[in-house]
Amino acid sequence: MxxxxxxxxxxxxxxxxxxxxxxxxxxxxxxxxxxxxxxxxxxxxxxxxxxxxxxxxxxxxxxxxxxxxxxxxxxxxxxxxxxTAAAPTVEVPVTYDGEDLPTVADHWDVDVPTVVERLAGTSFRVAFCGFAPGFAYLTGLPAELAVPRLPSPRPRVPAGSVALAGPYAGIYPSASPGGWLLVGRTTVTLFDVTADPPARLGPGTRVRLAPA
Incomplete structure (x- = not known):
């Protein structure tokens, strides 16, 4: 260091x-x-x-x-x-219907149900936050499951979209452009300026992307 x-x-x-x-x-x-x-x-x-x-x-x-x-x-x-043994765990209900699920399945050389099973069974952790207020970069997937970003970002990704890019998973807290692969969506509010703290997922927090 x-x-x-x-x-x-x-x-x-x-x-x-x-x-x-x-x-x-x-x-x-x-x-x-x-x-x-x-x-x-x-x-x-x-x-x-x-x-x-x-x-x-x-x-x-x-x-x-x-x-x-x-x-x-x-x-x-x-x-x-x-x-992080005693870190809090936040369960995020996810509807796994993202349009890029078949693309992720191809990268992982598995079928779509297996992708969903792997994501739902992974213990994620917030490594850091960035890109947009409340956007948490989630680690936990094995390095060999890293996936590339889209060649060109979408002009608008809906709030609550659950996505993958590189070794990370993430959830878009608000609508924004984005080039991550979409695997699902959640209705959970991840950033609220009136809340304390405003970001629901802070560094060190454990996250489970549970099927809704």
């Missing part, structure tokens, strides 16, 4: 850089550090306004003394295997 200064009051943890090398994949390192930093902040051992995980990094923003904080981080070792 490499620590880089960002501006005057932020640090970026580069979890793709592992020295010495370890057997954890980058996503596991990111989740390990995210959970560790959240715990440390709750215990008063870390001061940071924001802790923001991404695909390969974790950003700490609003750090009063970045140099001192970097020295603290260098002495901490997260435990990814247990960081």
């Amino acid at each position: 490499r620590i880089r200064p960002v501006g005057a009051h932020a640090l970026l943890l580069d979890c793709a850089a592992s020295s010495p090398p370890d057997t954890l994949d980058v996503a596991a390192r990111v989740e390990g550090w995210r959970a560790e930093l959240w715990r440390r902040r709750e215990r008063g051992e870390l001061i940071a306004v924001e802790i923001v995980p991404a695909a390969t990094t974790v950003l700490l923003d609003g750090v009063p003394d970045p140099t001192a904080t970097a020295a603290l981080l260098a002495g901490w070792t997260p435990t990814p295997a247990t960081t």
Whole structure:
């Protein structure tokens, strides 16, 4: 893990850089550090306004003394295997009727019912959020089941669409353009500015895409 200064009051943890090398994949390192930093902040051992995980990094923003904080981080070792054991699980009811289900089945070399069975039986976890408010990138599928995005994005994907792209699953919280492969839909509201927190699926949350 490499620590880089960002501006005057932020640090970026580069979890793709592992020295010495370890057997954890980058996503596991990111989740390990995210959970560790959240715990440390709750215990008063870390001061940071924001802790923001991404695909390969974790950003700490609003750090009063970045140099001192970097020295603290260098002495901490997260435990990814247990960081999300007690994480909450959100069950999202999904109607599996997406127009790209046959395409996913072809990529996986299975039939459509098997695609649905695999998705419904996978324990997903929110790795990070981005793209649009409330859009959670869900990990949990084996690397060999990664699928490509569409060659050209659709101009409008309906809110609640459940989709796959690369190694991730995701649910569109609002209507927007998008190039992910559509496998289903849900009526669950995933982002509401009047709620606390506004995003229903935050980093570390376990998600089950249960058949509706």
